Amino acid sequence: MGKFQLFPDQASAMAPQVDLLFFYLCAVTFFFTLLIGVLVVAFAIIYRRKHEDERPAETHTSKLLEITWIVIPFILTMVMFAWGAVIFVNYSTPPKNAMEINVIGKQWMWKVQHPDSQREINELHVPINEDIRLTMTSEDVIHDFSIPAFRVKMDVVPGRYTTEWFRPTKVGQYHIFCDQYCGTEHSRMVGKVTVMTQGDYQAWLSGQVRGLTPVAAGRELFQQYNCVKCHSQYAPTMANLYMSKVDVWEDGKLKTVIADEDYLRDSIVNPAHQIVDGYVGKQNMPAFKDQLSEEQIMQLVAYIKSLGQNEDKEDPVRMRNSYVPKPPATPEMNGLLTK
Amino acid sequence: MTTVPYIPSYETRETYLNSRYSVASWLLTKDHKRIAILYMLSISFFFLLGGAAATIMRIELMNPHGYLMSDDVYNKMFTTHGVMMVFFFLIPSIPATLGNFLIPLMIGAKDLAFPKVNLLSWYLYIIGGLMAFTALVAGGIDTGWTFYTPYSTTYANGWVTLTLTGIFLNGFSSILTGLNFLVTIHKMRAPGLTWFRMPLFLWSMYATSVIFILGTPVVAIALLLVIFERVFGIGIFNPQLGGDPILFQHMFWFYSHPAVYIMILPSMGVVSEIIACFSRKKIFGYEMVAFSSLAIAVIGFLVWGHHMFLTGQSVYSGMVFSVLSFLVGIPSAIKVFNWTATMYKGSIDLKTPMLYALGFIGLFTLGGLTGLFLSTMGMDIHLHDTYFIIAHFHYIMVGGALMGYLGGIHFWWPKITGKLYNEWWGRFAAFTLFLGFNVTFFPQFVLGYLGMPRRYHTYPEEFQLLNVLSTAGASIMAVGYILPLFYLTWSLKYGKSAGRNPYRATGLEWQTESPPITENFEVAPIVTHEAYDYAEMEPAHV
Numbered sequence: 001m002g003k004f005q006l007f008p009d010q011a012s013a014m015a016p017q018v019d020l021l022f023f024y025l026c027a028v029t030f031f032f033t034l035l036i037g038v039l040v041v042a043f044a045i046i047y048r049r050k051h052e053d054e055r056p057a058e059t060h061t062s063k064l065l066e067i068t069w070i071v072i073p074f075i076l077t078m079v080m081f082a083w084g085a086v087i088f089v090n091y092s093t094p095p096k097n098a099m100e101i102n103v104i105g106k107q108w109m110w111k112v113q114h115p116d117s118q119r120e121i122n123e124l125h126v127p128i129n130e131d132i133r134l135t136m137t138s139e140d141v142i143h144d145f146s147i148p149a150f151r152v153k154m155d156v157v158p159g160r161y162t163t164e165w166f167r168p169t170k171v172g173q174y175h176i177f178c179d180q181y182c183g184t185e186h187s188r189m190v191g192k193v194t195v196m197t198q199g200d201y202q203a204w205l206s207g208q209v210r211g212l213t214p215v216a217a218g219r220e221l222f223q224q225y226n227c228v229k230c231h232s233q234y235a236p237t238m239a240n241l242y243m244s245k246v247d248v249w250e251d252g253k254l255k256t257v258i259a260d261e262d263y264l265r266d267s268i269v270n271p272a273h274q275i276v277d278g279y280v281g282k283q284n285m286p287a288f289k290d291q292l293s294e295e296q297i298m299q300l301v302a303y304i305k306s307l308g309q310n311e312d313k314e315d316p317v318r319m320r321n322s323y324v325p326k327p328p329a330t331p332e333m334n335g336l337l338t339k
Numbered sequence: 340m341t342t343v344p345y346i347p348s349y350e351t352r353e354t355y356l357n358s359r360y361s362v363a364s365w366l367l368t369k370d371h372k373r374i375a376i377l378y379m380l381s382i383s384f385f386f387l388l389g390g391a392a393a394t395i396m397r398i399e400l401m402n403p404h405g406y407l408m409s410d411d412v413y414n415k416m417f418t419t420h421g422v423m424m425v426f427f428f429l430i431p432s433i434p435a436t437l438g439n440f441l442i443p444l445m446i447g448a449k450d451l452a453f454p455k456v457n458l459l460s461w462y463l464y465i466i467g468g469l470m471a472f473t474a475l476v477a478g479g480i481d482t483g484w485t486f487y488t489p490y491s492t493t494y495a496n497g498w499v500t501l502t503l504t505g506i507f508l509n510g511f512s513s514i515l516t517g518l519n520f521l522v523t524i525h526k527m528r529a530p531g532l533t534w535f536r537m538p539l540f541l542w543s544m545y546a547t548s549v550i551f552i553l554g555t556p557v558v559a560i561a562l563l564l565v566i567f568e569r570v571f572g573i574g575i576f577n578p579q580l581g582g583d584p585i586l587f588q589h590m591f592w593f594y595s596h597p598a599v600y601i602m603i604l605p606s607m608g609v610v611s612e613i614i615a616c617f618s619r620k621k622i623f624g625y626e627m628v629a630f631s632s633l634a635i636a637v638i639g640f641l642v643w644g645h646h647m648f649l650t651g652q653s654v655y656s657g658m659v660f661s662v663l664s665f666l667v668g669i670p671s672a673i674k675v676f677n678w679t680a681t682m683y684k685g686s687i688d689l690k691t692p693m694l695y696a697l698g699f700i701g702l703f704t705l706g707g708l709t710g711l712f713l714s715t716m717g718m719d720i721h722l723h724d725t726y727f728i729i730a731h732f733h734y735i736m737v738g739g740a741l742m743g744y745l746g747g748i749h750f751w752w753p754k755i756t757g758k759l760y761n762e763w764w765g766r767f768a769a770f771t772l773f774l775g776f777n778v779t780f781f782p783q784f785v786l787g788y789l790g791m792p793r794r795y796h797t798y799p800e801e802f803q804l805l806n807v808l809s810t811a812g813a814s815i816m817a818v819g820y821i822l823p824l825f826y827l828t829w830s831l832k833y834g835k836s837a838g839r840n841p842y843r844a845t846g847l848e849w850q851t852e853s854p855p856i857t858e859n860f861e862v863a864p865i866v867t868h869e870a871y872d873y874a875e876m877e878p879a880h881v
Contacts, residue, residue, distance in 0.1 A: 004801050008789050018721055022788070025718060029708040036679055036704045040697055043682040044689060047618075054619065054686040058874045061624045069676040070669060077665040080715045085658050087717025092654045107494070141490040142584055144649070144724060148790025151721040155650045157585065158489065159578025162651045175799060179724040179792045181483050183494060184410050187795035270581075289579075 011174055011195060012150035013167040014091065019151075021083050028076055091152070094165035098131035102214060102298045105136065105143035105156040108185040110176065111295070117216075118208040122191030124176065126168055127201035133165040135261060139294050144180035147193055153179050161261045168195040218303025221296055225288070235285065236276050240308035248274035264301045268292070354757065354854040369454035370857055375440035376755075377461050379748075382428050382436065385468055388475075389423030390820065392416045397779075397813040400806045405797045413796040414481035415497075421484025426506050427468045429740055430598060433605035434516060434551075435464070437747045438544050440755060442520060444848035444855065445538055447529030447864040452522040456515050463512035470505030474498035483794060485595070488576035488587040492568040500569060503562045510559040513601075517551025520544055529847065531866035535629070538846055538870045539622060542629040543608025546636035550597045550604075553640065558594030561587060585650050592643035600639040602736055603703070604632055606743025607674055610696045613750050614678050616844040617693035618685030621871040624677045631670035638667040648719050657716055664714035671707050675700060690842070691765030695746030698773040702738025706731060709784065727787025730780045738776055745772070745823065752827065753837030757854040760830035764822060772819030778812025845872055 010016055047056075101124070104111040112120040126132050136145055138158040145164065146153030149172075154164035178189035196204060212220065222228055231237060246259050254277060257263055266273055269292070271285040292300070355372045358364075365373060396416050399407050408416075439457065443450050451457050474480060480497040482490060491499055524545050528537070565587070567573045574580025576587045615622050622628055644652060644660030678700055687693070709731040712718050722728060749769075753759055782805040791802050798806070840849040845868075851860050868875065 002799070002801055004804055005789060006785060018717060021715065021718055022712070022721075025712050025715065028711070029705070032708060033701070033705050036675060037701055039679050040682065040700055043679070043685070044687050044697065047682065047685050047687045049619075049686045049688040055874060056619055056684055056686045058621055059623060059680070059684060061627075065680070066624050066627055066673070066677075070673060073669055073672045077668060077711060077714075080711055081658075081662055081665055084715030084717035084719070085661065088648070088657065088720065089654055091717070091720060141494050142487060142650075146724075146790065146792065148721065148725075153649060153720060153723060157651060159584065160651060175790060177790065177792045177795075181414075181485075181487065181490070181794040183490060184414060184481065186414070187410065187792075187797045 009149040009170065009172065009174060011168055011170040011172060012147075012152065013169055014087070015149070015151045015169075017087055021080075021087065024083070025080060028080075091165070094133040094163060095131045098133035098165055099127075100133050100135060100302075101126075102295075102302070103134045103136040103145060103156070104139060104294050104298070105145065105178070105182075105189075106139040107141065107183050108178070108189040110145070110178075110189070110191050113214060113295070113298075114205070115213065116205055117211045117213040118205055119211070122176070124191065124193040125201065125204050126193060126195055127198050128168050128171055128195050130198075131165060131167050133163055135161055135163050135298070137161050137265075137294050137298070141182045142180050143178050143182050143189065146177045146179040147174060148177070149174035150193075155180055161265060163261075168193075171195050171197060214299045214302035215306045216303075217296075218299035218301070218306075221292075221300050222303055225291075227300075230285065234282075236279070238304050238307050242305040242307075247277040249277060249280050250274045261301055261305070264304050265297055268297055268300060352852070353856060354852065355857045356756075356854050358857050367458070369450070369458055371439050371443050371451050371454065371457060372755075372855065372857075374457050374461050375436050378431060378435040378439060378464070381461075381465055381468065382432055385423045385427035385472075388472070389420050389428055390817075392420035392423065394813070394817065396420065397810040399796070400798075401803075401810050403798050403800045403803045403806070410796045411481060414483075414794070415479035417794055418480055418483050419475055422471060422480075422502065422506070424736075425484050425598070426509055427464075427471065429602045429736055430513060431464060431509075431516075432602070432740065432744045433609060433747060434520070434544060434547055434601075435460075435512075437540075437609065437744075437751060438516075438520060438547075438605065441540065441751065441848055442523055442544060443527070444754075444851065444859055445541055445846060446524065446527055446532055447847045447860060447866070448523065448527040449858050449860075451519045452527060453519050457519055460512045460515040460519070463508050463515070467505040467507070467509030467512065470508065471502050474501040474505065477501075485591065486562070486565060486587075487591075488565060488568070488584045489578070489582070492565050492575075493577050493579075500566050503566050507559050507562050510555045510562075513551045513555045517548035517555075520548040521552070524548075529864050529866050532847075535626065536866055536869050537629075538608075539611035539625070539628055539632075540605075540608035542632045543604045543611070546632040547601055547604045549633075549636050550601050550639065554594040554597045554601075557590055558598075561590035561594070564590075585647070585652070588647050588650065589643065592646045593640070596643045596646065597636070597639045599732070599735065600635050602740040603743075604635060606699065606703075606740045606747075607632065609743045609747035609750070610678065610699050611674075612844075612846070613692045613696040613746055614681050615871040615873070616750070616842050617688045617690060617696070618682045619873040620681050620685045621869070621873065622677060623680035623683075624673070625870070628674055628677050631673050634670040635667060638663060638670075642667055645714055645719070648716055649723050661714055661716050665711065668707060668711060668714070671703075675704055675707070688842075689766075691760075691762060691769055692746045692750035694766055694769040694773075695742050695749060698769060699739060699742040699746060702734050702742060702773075702776065706734025706738055709734065721790075722787060724793055725787035726783040726791045726793060729793050730783035730787060733780045733783075737780075742772070745769070748823075748827075750842075751848070752830070753841050754848055754853045754855070756831060756834075757837050757852075758830045758834030759837050759841060760826050760834055764826040768819050768822035768826070771822065772816060775812050775815030775817070775819050779809050779816055780812070782806075782808045782812075845870065 100115055102113045110122050112124050136156045138156045140158060143156040144153055145156050150166040152164050152166045154162050173192050173194050176191040176193050178186060241259050244259050245256050247254060247256050269289040270287055355370055399413060477498055480499050480502050482495045482499060524541055564575045568575045574582045576582040576584050611622055611628060642660055642664045644656055645664045648657050713722055749765055786802055786805050791798055837853045839853055847864050
């Protein structure tokens, strides 16, 4: 950061992988650009018109030659496709035990909250050699959280969560850019990420103002908005809900969805969109779209995710188990709801 | 090649240019050649506007902190640049000028199938263009030419609705032009001009017209929906109104990616004509080149999702779009190889149009290959929305589409005006443009890989050197743009008479007078040979 370079820093585990792919693409590009360039110039010199009445003989099209220059580019590009897809799939599946940091974009700043409650604006402090997963959303327009030194970026879209993950490998400070045009001060929606050793990171954490962790804040909200009243009895309970399979009704069709962060968010802001099987036609939950800020929604999601996490998160049996919601218990309880 | 009786050329003979002089005879003309001239003048106006905006941006970017204007003004500049160049210059450029002028001449017809509709197309274009221009003068817009929601529907100030209405109207101009071309090529070819005797320019116009007709309505609807949400608050794209912001990107790119092929296919057609003429050879693998145009038009409709790998789109859709994006590159590669092979053992004359065509091949090759970086999903994570993309699509749109347009204008200038321009000035301008272009845009590949985002008014200081280099290149490029304005205008008055066929090219358009009479041909031509039959060329000058 700050000095003239022709090649960016490699500061994440993904950076060398992406750069290797880049060199392959560059090699193909240079070879063919050079090949075509040399041939064009050479032909223009060798076969230059010597007199005005020159009539070159017709060259007959060679099928073999044409097939060659269809097949070779095809093979070279399919290698690009497969290589790129492997990197992308890896990038799209964050490690299960990654540290989770929440990021909210708004015109024109980044708000960051660490799992241990520390907050930052336009800065992100992360420990080296640890998988970090960002869960991101926007309060207004589409932004994009980009860290070139890590070779990662992802759009930050209002109304849904997107994620990006990385594993920093080099201590230092690197740029954060907003890469999706977001209005007047788009080019000032920048920040820096600081990669620290584990020791420095712990020291930094303890030097920051502490507040409620996202999970604790979510628990408070859960009580404050009286969510607990319904969700302990005649509404679905939420233990072990996160990442389980849920059968829901959407637009009159039954389908099975994974209860990821987006599902949890959607169920809070717009509960009528997907209704859990067994609850259609029952008293529906009110939409909290206009009552909660994006940050509060993220805290609630963090809290719901934490429910039932005393069991092993990686337990494959738990991952396979479908979430079976408790059906409305008794008619009397339904009567209570309509009051 | 064809049986056209020899018509003596008189300096005072009547042509489409001098048959009538009144203003009304131009503004109400149904002659495709005059409409082509109207387009040529109007797209040049919008090109100069877009170019001016780019000049201002490049001057501003010499300093990392922004020293001439506010963020807001800068954002309006790149929006103006994009809107003017894409919608009002590049998309109509070759089809509306050279296509309009040449399609009837190349197929031996008197005019397009629907001459009045053709005039209507120009009026829709000019009304749309003036609306966008009015919006610009009134204060402009800062959405970028892509109008991403919900920024464009809810957050942006300025004259978004007026601009969108202008682009919407302009879309109908494209649709009607495409319709006109398709019907004309299907129904009005001269006797003997079978599909596979057609010059490749006609194949490329055919493919372009298909995209015009199938793609433009979708973007028109998308833009209309933006207006609905913006003006009436109907929730379509803004999640706070229950909409989906990514939906807009699907609809927008469904057209706007094929729109890239609207820009490049006509240039490919022009380049095929030029290479054949100045190599005196039939295009190597004619059928392959013709089918490549159609393949690009068809597959081009199925790749839009490669603009959206990082929006949270499913990984599997991403993979499908990625594979298809590679496949659409293959026909382009075929064309480049075939053009190069055409020159082999040819009789090559490096006249001005040929320099543009060779420049096109080089720049398009690099532009196309760098597109592969962006189709590669793992690579796109790093490159998306950086200057790498800016450099890539300028290699395609300026290095490709614009070089092709200028090559075509130089190639057919003697036919359109009946005059020859100064060859050395032409060559000098072509070379200057090629040089300036590379100095401007090559550093932007490096900037992109370093991570500099597009649409940034201010940027970190370590990027300054490459930005200054880019601006220096732009000033060289500007010379390459401005020179033709002078020597081409000069040729109108002082240029030598061109004669019918100064390059001894094949093709029906060269069989008639330069400039042609209003009816194009004295006697309806009959075609007896394949296109580019240079081996059968008459030995002596006509």
